[in-house]
Amino acid sequence: MRTFSLLKGLPVFQLANGDKIGEVVDLCIGKDGRVNGLLVKKGVFLKHHFYLPIDQVNSFGSDGIMTEQGEQLEKWKDKELPEYTFSHQNALEGKLLVSTSGDSLGLLKDVYFSEELGTIVGYEVTDGFFTEITEGKQVIEAEAPPAIGKDAIIVDVNVR
Template identity: 65%
Template sequence: MTKTINVHRRWGTLRTFGLLKGQPVFESKTGSKIGEVTDLCISNDGIVKGLLVKKGVFFKRSYFLDIQDVLSFGWDGVMIEENESLERLKTNPEYTLFHQHSLNGKMLISNSGESLGLLEDVYFHEELGTIVGYEITDGFFSDITEGKQIIQSEKPPAIGKDAIIVDVNHT
């Protein structure tokens, strides 16, 4: 099981969502923990628009945090300027990795029609929110014997009901 940590490339710092999930969100002005990251909000054109953050002690509610409102993605938490950056989630996001309209487990197909595997995680550029890589699985035993594959693509995917179509640069 490979989880690449912060891949440095010509685009800057990339991160997998797997490293962000469960991380606390802190307000930089007060140092208060506001909530924790539970999912990514992804647009139809494959751009990470923001994070889903759970907030509350007994009755946790989901909030949307625009990626532009994130001051920094640290190893131990996500920093935002103020609590007001979180918006109560009124409508369901277009896509998420794990919640409503989930992309996790969806078939990834190359633009030439080749089945690449099932989506398990995404690599995204923190500052821009662009997805530049996809971690895929061919199943448990394949992951153990061959490891997980990372598919790179600089172009936005076509997200459909049954599959995600990507323009493949390297496999």
């Protein structure tokens, strides 16, 4: 299990030749709460974004991500856009999390996901900077896939 904040900025390497393809800038998430792919940034001056399907990732390491794909990555603008991303288009970051019982849980700050399954298994929420300092971060474990709407994310949860 890993958080998006730990994944963001990691280099993506091609297994066949060790070339760095780019670095992770976002998660592509379906309406069912599954992580479908990664948004990878390539280039130094002219930055282009590419879509790497999650099933094309061979391994997630602490210092990099390995894939057999390289030049055949789809350009982000050519790709049919995912329903959601974490922080780019149709962003989930900062959305209100509400429990199925109607309780406000806070604003989404980060997600925990299982690399093997590609599913979101937990949510890190915040009520603001001062609450984090006094109470620490709050992690919400997901019982089932979320219902994602334009105003809120509805989750069936266990609060830690």
